[in-house]
Amino acid sequence: MDSRFYIIGIKHCGKSSVGNLLAKELNINFYDLDDIIENSVNMDVRSFYKTYGKEAFQKAETRAIKYLEGVKHGFICATGGGICDNIESFEILKKLKNSIYINTPFDTVYSRIIKNGVPAFLKSNxxxxxxxxxxxxxxxxYKSMALLEVSGDNLTPQEITSKIVEQLRS
Ligand SMILES: Nc1ncnc2c1ncn2[C@@H]1O[C@H](COP(=O)(O)OP(=O)(O)OP(=O)(O)O)[C@@H](O)[C@H]1O
Ligand SMILES: O=C(O)C1=C[C@@H](O)[C@@H](O)[C@H](O)C1
Ligand SMILES: [Mg+2]
Incomplete structure (x- = not known):
């Protein structure tokens, strides 16, 4: 099994929670793409996006994906929700065919998001x-770039992780 997987899905679908658990289960490293971006730009992603805009953010995102291409050991990487709108990153991940999509219902993710205020990428009133x-x-x-898809509906992060492991091993 090629143990280099990217977790994809909308903001707050559970990518980091599940990614961490999956990495532990497979005994490989966990990366969060937003953290790699933050280290490269020396700023938190929310402020960077707000200050420099979508295009600059997407360039930094693609640099982070390319950095991971050079990593030799296995890993799980939780991506940012906007990766599917970043044409260059989207094409790289589509070709790699190792993305796992957590499909969580709209109402569930929206209520999780709004608890922390309106995110920088939502601009309207x-x-x-x-x-x-x-x-x-x-x-x-997400569906078009995913190797496999799991539902995040009414399941704990551990349950979602177990479903992924089951599908990867089948
Ligand atoms: N399966 C779940 N059931 C209940 N709460 C969850 C579940 N998965 C994640 N959460 C909660 O939702 C919030 C976001 O989770 P998490 O950070 O894992 O999502 P994410 O997809 O990585 O978010 P982001 O896109 O912002 O990086 C956290 O408060 C987390 O505890
Ligand atoms: O959904 C999005 O468009 C984003 C989600 C965040 O994780 C960050 O990657 C960034 O703010 C963009
Ligand atoms: Mg996350």
Missing amino acids: DPKNEFLELYKSRNYK
């Missing part, structure tokens, strides 16, 4: 509808 449009358009992009 109707963030719920703006996020719904984003959710719908991203859903099919």
